[in-house]
Amino acid sequence: MAAPRPWTVLPHGPLEPLEENLRAVTGSLPGSPMARRMAVVRLGDRRLVFHNAIPLDEPAMQALAAWGRPAFLVVPNRFHRLDVHAFRERHPGLAVLCPAAARPHVEKVVRVDGGLDLLPRDPGLEAVPLEGARAGEAALLVRSPGGRATLAFGDAVMNVAHRPGLMGLLLRLLGTSGGPKVTPVFRRLAVSDRRALAGHLSRLAATPGLSRLLVSHGEDVTSAAPAVLQAVAAALR
DSSP states (O other): OOOOOOOOOOOBOOOEEEETTEEEEEEOOTTOSSOEEEEEEEOTTSEEEEESOOOOOHHHHHHHHHHOEEEEEEOOSTTOOTTHHHHHHHSTTOEEEOOGGGHHHHTTTSOOOBOGGGSOOBTTEEEEEOTTBTTOOEEEEEEOTTSOEEEEESSSSEEEOOOOHHHHHHHHHHTOBSEEEOOHHHHHHHBSOHHHHHHHHHHHTTOTTEEEEEESSBOOBOSSHHHHHHHHHHHHO
């Protein structure tokens, strides 16, 4: 197992109350011009599910502890392992869950308790494995009071704006920036069937009440989320 990274708080924004049962925060990503975004879902019994771990400063961590009890950490894929060990060290009872395809990689830094099927049955949360994604990545479907729905993605869908400078140029050349998309890098590394993934994203766009796409890299989509996701799917075909 690789040497563990200690609890390391990097610059991050405020903890954002997106819905009654959903919080999110944006933080910096070491060595990258892209930021990263963590989602936190509160289940009906007040247990918390973290998606894409980011260590936060003490006031933010205490606010989360007052909001609910940390219980599950979802590692969306093998690339999001940076701080999972530190999260488990801070919360020894935390269950670390990831797709089966990512498990050998995640277990290089932390013990994995199982797959996303171990998430408890809850009307506010469902893990939806993405068809055509050979890495086993799943979208988290968060249903909130009032009928609103959020789809939280790992790397399958990004929404990175064009950036200035040399690093911005690199993102453009890689095809990573420029709005909501399945990036060329993700297609090359993690997609086994583009048509299957496109079809699944198109069906997810029809999720009743879909109002937000919460992405791990870039800005959330909060305007016309179904149409945006349909356009992302169409670009894959």
